[in-house]
Amino acid sequence: MLEIVIPAYEPDEKLLILIDSLKNTLRNTTDFDILIINDGSSSEYDTIFTAASKKGCRILSHRINQGKGAALKTGFSYLLNSGFKGAIVCADCDGQHRPSDILKVSAALKNDSRLLVLGCRDFIGKIPLKSIIGNKLTSLLYTMISGQNLKDTQTGLRAFSSELLPWLLQINGNRYEYEMNQLLEAKDSNIVLQCIPIETIYENRNEGTHFHPVKDSFRIYLPIFKYLFSSLLAGSIDFILLFLFMKLTNNLLFSVVISRMISSVINFLCNKQLVFNKSKVSTGESFVKYYLLAGFMLLCNYYLIRFFTFGISLPLTFSKIVTEVLLFLLSYKIQKNYIFKKNKL
Template sequence: MLNIVIPAYEPDNKLLTLIDSLKSRPDFGRELNILIVNDGSSPNYNRIFSEAARKGCSLLTHEKNLGKGAALKTAFSHLIETGYQGFIVCADCDGQHRPEDVEKVAASLPGNTNSLVLGCRDFVGKVPLKSRLGNLLTGAIYSFISGQNLKDTQTGLRAFSSELLPWLVSIKGSRYEYEMNQLLEAKGAHVKLCCVPIETVYENKNSGSHFHPVRDSIRIYLPILKYLLSSLMAGGIDFILLFLFMKLSDSLLFSVIAARVISSAVNFFCNKILVFEKKELSLKESLVKYYLLAAFILLCNYTLIHSFTYVVHMPLLAGKILTEIILFFFGYQIQRLYIFRKEYA
């Protein structure tokens, strides 16, 4: 048995068309259960969900709209509670996923039991500009953060085995950022990401999507934004304290060390509690790792600036800026993967 999970918020007849298409496919259609989560749709859409239930789909309902991530986790929790053992495919309800692509992604699962299989689009043909730019930007940020390249970070067509359900339920996020968090958490959970090529489909310029370009993009990029703000705040504290201690002590060495110790401690606690939200981790162990990283980054800072300035012959300002950009993303990745990493059973 295969479970198809479809989160749905105020869907149109495309959902019913997808259900019919999936169930009518030879062999594939007879072996699946379709689990739909009504994510707080208004009563005007009851007809769609009633018809889906009549067609044999299982239905879960949120009393109010909680977001795509919450809808997916409701379905995953239900599968855990019912003791389901098998494969799961998540698909969208807006007509972006062809039934043959759903079947194609599902067919790749037997050899990938510890993998998250992604249906990856090529973004060729008539693709809405906001969708093309959104995927490029998200892909670039994901690549910087994780050190991995993915052709399609925003795909909703994803497949996995029931073994991954406890991990998927534990991932933070209730709306569109949840799917990005899956990708960001995968390496730390030893989950392999696999791409299966699918067709790029955007009907009526993707008018059926409930994705809000500004609000939901902020949620997706929030982890890196919080890290940036934490770093900027620590830098500002370091700058102010340097001059304050110089005025009080007239010792440059003391001022540099004291300012850096205080500012780095602020940065550590901000990252632990607010950025990576790992309050449960051992303070002693994570603090030691953090300061070892800080020492290594300080060494890298000098080495890179020296190389850019004296070997590549870049202007000092340009070399400094490039160095800080490189070490910013390097520091984020190391902290996320090793210092503030959450281990999964």
């Protein structure tokens, strides 16, 4: 059994065309149903949803717009509570996904309950520049954080077993960042990601999309921004306390050690509660791991600066900047995957 979940906010006729195409393409190959979530569309779009209902689709509705992630979760909750068992494919309502590609990602599951299949676009042809830049940047950032190379992290075409529904429902995010959070949480939860090539479709330069490049990109990158804020906050506190204790004690060693201890505790608490949101992770165990990492990072900082400065004769300022950027990404990855790691399902 295949369930196709389609979140829809103020859709046009493309949604009805997709429904007809799915029925024509899939009716002779698999048993399927279509579940559409009306994410708070205005009343002028009621005719679209009424027509979809008459075509045999089930419609769930939000009273107000809550975001794509919230719409998907509404669909997932409905399927979980109804006891659905089988394959689930999430697709967009704007005509970007061909029925043949929906069938392709579904077939790739092969009854693997720990697999999340992504329909990955190759971005060949006449693609809006903002879409190319956004996808490339997000994919690069994801690779740096996770260590896994995915060429299309923003695809809305995804297939998975109904056994993953509880996992999907506990992932944070109600808007476009929800789909990125799925990918970021996958490794910790022993979920395997697999890319299946699909056709790249952008009709009318993707003018029908409700994706806001600035606002929604900020939500997608928010975990990195929060980590950066935590690091800058701790660095600022360390800087201020260093001069304060120097003025009070005139003892450099004492001032450096105490200011670093205080700022590092603040950084640890911010990362645990704000950045990685792991309030249920053991504080004692993660605290020990955090300071072991801090010692390791200190050694790496020294040897990298030494290598860049004396080994390949780079200016000290440039060596410091390069080192901090490299260690920033490495530290984020280690803290996410090991120190504040969520227990596997």
